[in-house]
Amino acid sequence: MSLKVAIVGMGGIGNAHAGCYVNDPLSEIVAVCDIIKERADAAAEKYGCPAFYNVKSMLKSGIKIDCASMCTAGTENGGDHYKPTMELLNARIPTLGEKPISNEVSKAKRMVALAKKKRVRYAIDLNHRFTPAARLAREWVDKGRLGRLHIINMTMWINNANETSPHFHIRALHPHSLDVMRYFCGDVASVQAFFLRGKTMDGKQRKCWSNLQMNLLFKNGVVGHLTGSYDAGGSFGLERCEVTGSKGRFVLEEACEDLTFYDRANTQRESYHHLGGMTNFGETFASRIHTWLEQNKTKAAPSKIDGSGADALKVQTIIEAAIESWEKKKVIDL
Numbered sequence: 214m215s216l217k218v219a220i221v222g223m224g225g226i227g228n229a230h231a232g233c234y235v236n237d238p239l240s241e242i243v244a245v246c247d248i249i250k251e252r253a254d255a256a257a258e259k260y261g262c263p264a265f266y267n268v269k270s271m272l273k274s275g276i277k278i279d280c281a282s283m284c285t286a287g288t289e290n291g292g293d294h295y296k297p298t299m300e301l302l303n304a305r306i307p308t309l310g311e312k313p314i315s316n317e318v319s320k321a322k323r324m325v326a327l328a329k330k331k332r333v334r335y336a337i338d339l340n341h342r343f344t345p346a347a348r349l350a351r352e353w354v355d356k357g358r359l360g361r362l363h364i365i366n367m368t369m370w371i372n373n374a375n376e377t378s379p380h381f382h383i384r385a386l387h388p389h390s391l392d393v394m395r396y397f398c399g400d401v402a403s404v405q406a407f408f409l410r411g412k413t414m415d416g417k418q419r420k421c422w423s424n425l426q427m428n429l430l431f432k433n434g435v436v437g438h439l440t441g442s443y444d445a446g447g448s449f450g451l452e453r454c455e456v457t458g459s460k461g462r463f464v465l466e467e468a469c470e471d472l473t474f475y476d477r478a479n480t481q482r483e484s485y486h487h488l489g490g491m492t493n494f495g496e497t498f499a500s501r502i503h504t505w506l507e508q509n510k511t512k513a514a515p516s517k518i519d520g521s522g523a524d525a526l527k528v529q530t531i532i533e534a535a536i537e538s539w540e541k542k543k544v545i546d547l
């Protein structure tokens with residue numbers, strides 16, 4: 214039996230989730246919800262289900278919902294998540310939220326705490342870790358192929374001219390990069406960051422801190438670095454992650470496109486291109502959502518959720534520490 218899914222927030226990303234649910238044999242869409250009536254109605258027509266204009270009325274309707282996607286946006290792309298997420302979690306509906314979990318750590322903490330109290334599965338769409346290439350690289354780490362981990366270097370950048378808040382860049386984009394870094398190297402102990410306001414291609418000074426360089430010390434001693442920018446071009450690519458250890462190194466490019474292992478003891482390389490048939494970042498939504506559906510189907514314990522609300526809270530905490538480090542000009546211990 215397929216899982217009955219509701220989707221809240223029918224913008225571009227809510228519709229991207231919907232496309233994944235339509236194509237996944239584990240799910241069927243039973244409700245869509247948006248405070249903009251036209252968006253909800255258009256989605257209802259497209260996916261053949263009822264439309265709702267707020268979460269409360271959707272919950273009151275009595276429609277059976279096994280799990281939900283929560284795809285609102287708001288300030289720094291996370292300001293609207295809190296209220297509808299709390300309503301879904303309060304109703305004990307397993308919820309897959311969009312990133313950032315929230316642009317405010319205090320609200321992120323409350324959502325994670327409520328999910329824990331209600332013993333309900335709560336995940337965030339930290340989709341960059343859900344690729345066959347990232348999974349294989351993590352297997353190498355877990356099996357000791359890299360030996361003792363030493364260094365992680367991550368770059369993530371796109372072209373985004375949004376100037377709505379000074380720290381939009383780090384809060385909206387870097388939940389992804391920091392989640393990938395945590396995925397390979399674990400929890401972070403200390404953070405130090407520098408920011409720079411870039412210029413547009415036609416020479417205008419940006420208001421947003423659109424470039425960053427961050428140093429991270431992980432709890433296991435690994436030393437890491439993150440380069441981030443909203444002033445990149447399409448030709449720059451999206452991301453690159455490099456991890457070195459006492460026995461070897463891997464480089465993972467574009468989340469899923471190219472993975473190479475470099476043996477420290479010889480010049481041998483092992484390379485994978487489009488591992489598992491995944492060819493581009495867009496496909497990460499379907500793989501992330503499939504894992505979410507599988508974890509609901511098998512009734513995974515909330516504490517075992519891959520890419521959980523708790524994971525997302527941890528990356529948001531690192532982000533706020535980086536901002537504090539820049540403002541106070543010091544290293545921040547988490």
Ligand SMILES: NC(=O)c1ccc[n+]([C@@H]2O[C@H](COP(=O)([O-])OP(=O)(O)OC[C@H]3O[C@@H](n4cnc5c(N)ncnc54)[C@H](O)[C@@H]3O)[C@@H](O)[C@H]2O)c1
Nearest residue numbers: 222223224225226247248249284285286290293297311312
């Ligand atoms: N995981 C990824 O790779 C990825 C990529 C891009 C964007 N995102 C995230 O996806 C989210 C959505 O982005 P988008 O571009 O689709 O935004 P959007 O603004 O186009 O859509 C959000 C929709 O939510 C609706 N909404 C707001 N409050 C609501 C509420 N209380 N109840 C019901 N509907 C409500 C809005 O009316 C709007 O239609 C953002 O958090 C963004 O950061 C994730």
